[in-house]
Amino acid sequence: MKQGKRSQKILEGLGEQYYRATLKSMGYTTDDLKRPIIGIANSWNEIVPGHFNLRQVSQRVRDGIYRAGGTPVEFGTIVLCDGVAQGHNGMHYILPSREIICDSVEAFAEAHLLDAIVLLGSCDKIVPGMLMAAARLDIPCILLPSGPMDGGIIFDGRQSDQTSSAEAYGMLSAKKITKKEYITLETLSCPTCGSCSYLGTANTMCCISEALGMTLPFGGTIPATVAARLAIAEETGKKIVELVEKNITARKIITNGSIRNAIKLCLAISGSTNAVMHITAIAHEAKLNINVLEEFDKLSRVTPHIAKINPSSKYNMIDFYKAGGVYKVLKELSAVLDKEVMTVTAKTMGENIEDITFLYPENKEVIKTYNEPFGYQGGVAVLRGNLAPNTGITKPGAFDKSLYHFIGEAICFDSEEEAEEAILEGKIKDGHVVVIRYEGPKGGPGMREMFKAMKYLYGRGLGKTTALITDGRFSGTNNGCFVGHISPEAAEGGPIAVIENGDKIEIDIDNRKINLLIPDKIIEERLKNWKRPKPKFTTGYLALYSKLASSGAEGAILKYENFDKNK
Incomplete structure (x- = not known):
C-alpha cells in the first residue's frame, strides 16, 4: 500500500x-x-x-x-x-x-x-x-x-411523479379532472425515496457522471x-x-475527450437543458480549453437520439436502468466515443464497454440502436438569433415535431409568478409565446426554473399550441416548445428585455434560430431607452451572487472580475 x-x-x-x-x-x-x-x-x-x-x-x-x-x-x-x-x-x-x-x-x-x-x-x-x-x-x-425513485400510480398515461401534481393542477383549473383524482396523487405519486423517477436534471447529471467516467458503471441508475x-x-x-x-486524479478523467463523451450521452438520451450549463462549469473548473456550447451545437446535429425516457416518453429511469442504462447507450455510441479516456474503474472507457454485462433483457421501446434511433439528431439544441445573440437552449427531444417551427405572438411577464397567475386565469391563448424575463443568473437572481409555468400550460391543454421563452431555466421534466438560458439576459440589457406584447417571435429548431420578427433598428431604439433595474436582493448571499454570476452561456459560474463591472 x-x-x-x-x-x-x-x-x-x-x-x-x-x-x-x-x-x-x-x-x-x-x-x-x-x-x-x-x-x-x-x-x-x-x-x-x-x-x-x-x-x-x-x-x-x-x-x-x-x-x-x-x-x-x-x-x-x-x-x-x-x-x-x-x-x-x-x-x-x-x-x-x-x-x-x-x-x-x-x-x-x-x-x-x-x-x-x-x-x-x-x-x-x-x-x-x-x-x-x-x-x-x-x-x-x-x-x-x-x-432514482420508483414511479407512482398511473396518471395521464404514464407512471406519475411529483411533477404530475403540477400538471394535474392545471387540469383541475381547467375542470378536466376531479378534486379526488387530484388529491390521490399527493400520496401515490412518490412511493420511495431517491432522485426523481423521470429524466430531470438530477438523473441527467448522474448519467453524465457515468459517461464522464466519474461514476462506476450503473452507479447513476x-x-x-x-x-x-x-x-x-x-x-x-x-x-x-x-x-x-x-x-x-479527477483531471486525468475529466478531459476534453470525456467531456465530449458526456455531451454525446446527454444528446443521445435527450437530457436536461441544464446539463449544458453544468458541463460548461465542470470544464471550466478542470481548466479545459473546450467550448462546451460549440460542442453541443455541433454534436447535436450528428448524434442520434437513442433513448427515450420521461418526459420524452412514458418510461421512467428504472425502465431505462433495466433496459441497460447509460452503458447500453454508450455501447451503441461506441464508434463515435473517445474510448481511450480513463475512468474511475481504473480502466479506460473502451475497456469498461467491453467488460460490461447487461442483466435484464433489452427493451427497444426505451433504448434503440445507433443505426435505427428514435431520431437522427440529439435531443438538446443550441439556438441563436437577434433575440438570443449569445445562446438559447432548447430540448426538441421532449416536444412534438409540429412545434419545430413556431411563430407566435409575444405575451410578456417580468417574473415567473406573474406568468403562472396569467396561465391559471386563462389569459394565455393558442399561438402565444409566453416571455418570462428578469429570471437570469443576475436578474433572478439565481436563474429560477420555469417548471410550473410549462406544467400549467400542459395541464390546460396548451402544450402543443403555445411556446415559452425565458432567460431563466427549465426543469428536466418539462416538455413542450420552450427555449431557456436566453443570453444576454434581460438584466444585462439583452434583447429579451425589450420584447413587447404582440411582437412576433420565431422559433426554428431545424435551423437553430430564435428571432424577434421586427426590424433590428427598432430593437436598437428600444435598447437605447432601456434602464437597468435595481437588484432584487441587496444583502446576503444572493446579493453577492447577483454581482458575481456570469451568463447562462458561460455556465453561470462566479466571475470575481464582475466586482469591478458592477460597481
Whole structure:
C-alpha cells in the first residue's frame, strides 16, 4: 500500500504528533492514521428525497474503504431540493447553491489534506457542484448517487411523479379532472425515496457522471431501494483506495475527450437543458480549453437520439436502468466515443464497454440502436438569433415535431409568478409565446426554473399550441416548445428585455434560430431607452451572487472580475 501523498504531510513524522493527537481524540488509531485518509462528502438530509438513503449508502462506502486499506472520514454538505423550492423565493437559491457545495467540498478537502473523496449526491445542483469540486481539487474522486425513485400510480398515461401534481393542477383549473383524482396523487405519486423517477436534471447529471467516467458503471441508475445500490457503494469505497494507489486524479478523467463523451450521452438520451450549463462549469473548473456550447451545437446535429425516457416518453429511469442504462447507450455510441479516456474503474472507457454485462433483457421501446434511433439528431439544441445573440437552449427531444417551427405572438411577464397567475386565469391563448424575463443568473437572481409555468400550460391543454421563452431555466421534466438560458439576459440589457406584447417571435429548431420578427433598428431604439433595474436582493448571499454570476452561456459560474463591472 502506497501512502497517501497529501495527508502524510501532517500525519507522518515525529514533529507532527500535534495532528495525530488531535485525531486520536475521536478514536482513530495509529494504524488508521497510517492509511490514506479518504473523505466521504455526504449530502444526506431529511428534506430531499434524492439524499434520504445516503446514510445507508455512506456506511457501505465506509466498509469498502476500510476493507481496501483506507481510513474513511465523513463530512456533510448542504443540499437544496428543487421540488420543495419550486415557485417561490426559495428557487432563487437553487442554482447558487451549486457554488456553495463546490466551495465547501474544496474547503474541507484542502483544510484537512484529504487524499481522496467519495462524493455522495444525487440531485440537480449537488452532482455538478461536487464534480466541479473534484475538477478543482484534482485529487482522486468518485461520485456515487443515491439512485432514482420508483414511479407512482398511473396518471395521464404514464407512471406519475411529483411533477404530475403540477400538471394535474392545471387540469383541475381547467375542470378536466376531479378534486379526488387530484388529491390521490399527493400520496401515490412518490412511493420511495431517491432522485426523481423521470429524466430531470438530477438523473441527467448522474448519467453524465457515468459517461464522464466519474461514476462506476450503473452507479447513476441503479434504483435507490434495491440491494445493488448498497453493493455498488461498497465497491466504490474499495475503488477509491485503488485510485489513490495508482494516483488517478479527477483531471486525468475529466478531459476534453470525456467531456465530449458526456455531451454525446446527454444528446443521445435527450437530457436536461441544464446539463449544458453544468458541463460548461465542470470544464471550466478542470481548466479545459473546450467550448462546451460549440460542442453541443455541433454534436447535436450528428448524434442520434437513442433513448427515450420521461418526459420524452412514458418510461421512467428504472425502465431505462433495466433496459441497460447509460452503458447500453454508450455501447451503441461506441464508434463515435473517445474510448481511450480513463475512468474511475481504473480502466479506460473502451475497456469498461467491453467488460460490461447487461442483466435484464433489452427493451427497444426505451433504448434503440445507433443505426435505427428514435431520431437522427440529439435531443438538446443550441439556438441563436437577434433575440438570443449569445445562446438559447432548447430540448426538441421532449416536444412534438409540429412545434419545430413556431411563430407566435409575444405575451410578456417580468417574473415567473406573474406568468403562472396569467396561465391559471386563462389569459394565455393558442399561438402565444409566453416571455418570462428578469429570471437570469443576475436578474433572478439565481436563474429560477420555469417548471410550473410549462406544467400549467400542459395541464390546460396548451402544450402543443403555445411556446415559452425565458432567460431563466427549465426543469428536466418539462416538455413542450420552450427555449431557456436566453443570453444576454434581460438584466444585462439583452434583447429579451425589450420584447413587447404582440411582437412576433420565431422559433426554428431545424435551423437553430430564435428571432424577434421586427426590424433590428427598432430593437436598437428600444435598447437605447432601456434602464437597468435595481437588484432584487441587496444583502446576503444572493446579493453577492447577483454581482458575481456570469451568463447562462458561460455556465453561470462566479466571475470575481464582475466586482469591478458592477460597481
